[in-house]
Amino acid sequence: GIAVTSATVIIFGEPIWDPVVLLGKFESPWVVALSMIGLTIATLSTNIAANVVAPANSIANIMPSKISFRLGGYITGVIGILIFPWKLLADPHGYIFVWLIAYSALLGALAGVMICDYYIIRKTELDLAQLFKVDGIYKGWNGRAWIAFGASLLPVLPGFLATVYLIPAESIGGFWMEVYSYAWFVTFFVSFALYWGLVRVLRK
Known part of the structure; x- marks a missing residue:
């Protein structure tokens, strides 16, 4: 991420750290489409699937007899929505x-x-x-x-x-x-x- 953002300063004259904004700089629709598919898969398979494990386990361990791992995952998802991550980005x-x-x-x-x-x-x-x-x-x-x-x-x-x-x-x-x-x-x-x-x- 740091290497790509540094490269955007040289190529586009400004630092672009958001990959979606960076993809908007490309003119080829095929490059944009394939990159967006890859970005979506990476987000769903890594950022969401992997990062939900730790908080789901932690929440489930608060009350193991009442909260299952699945319910802990659902609670994590709700909390993730309530903190408005899109506002941070x-x-x-x-x-x-x-x-x-x-x-x-x-x-x-x-x-x-x-x-x-x-x-x-x-x-x-x-x-x-x-x-x-x-x-x-x-x-x-x-x-x-x-x-x-x-x-x-x-x-x-x-x-x-x-x-x-x-x-x-x-x-x-x-x-x-x-x-x-x-x-x-x-x-x-x-x-x-x-x-x-x-x-x-x-x-x-």
């Missing part, structure tokens, strides 16, 4: 600086805790059977992980609020906006360090 600024960066902040915080816990704290040793037991050794909830996760989001919160126009950007200064631009890296390293510190302190 219609505005590149909103899509990149609001959705992608904000989403990356959550993923960075989550990854920091998970990698620290698995590689540093537990030395890659997990009892998989215990993970699925209500009264297992892992207790189902890890308060230290939640604290590290939530606290790591605080440094990027001012930039996010300014980006969605809830507060004026001038009121927080350029530093916090720059921090928000690197949201994934900030939340990853902060959550990693906080979780490691909390485990070390609370173990004593």
Whole structure:
């Protein structure tokens, strides 16, 4: 995607990141038709079919006795429609600086805790059977992980609020906006360090 978008700057004089808009630049109807068929198949077989598995499983695991995987998939589809994804795509600024960066902040915080816990704290040793037991050794909830996760989001919160126009950007200064631009890296390293510190302190 990055390579193609970079090429459009040279060929068409402007960056075109939307494949549908890019296809509109071609004059041959055969090229457009075949490309649209390929794009449709890729969307249905990869973007939708593959990406629905994780949220459907997560929703089903909230209440396994009531929610099946199929129902979890239907709920995922409804939520996907309700967040108006076409509005995100219609505005590149909103899509990149609001959705992608904000989403990356959550993923960075989550990854920091998970990698620290698995590689540093537990030395890659997990009892998989215990993970699925209500009264297992892992207790189902890890308060230290939640604290590290939530606290790591605080440094990027001012930039996010300014980006969605809830507060004026001038009121927080350029530093916090720059921090928000690197949201994934900030939340990853902060959550990693906080979780490691909390485990070390609370173990004593």
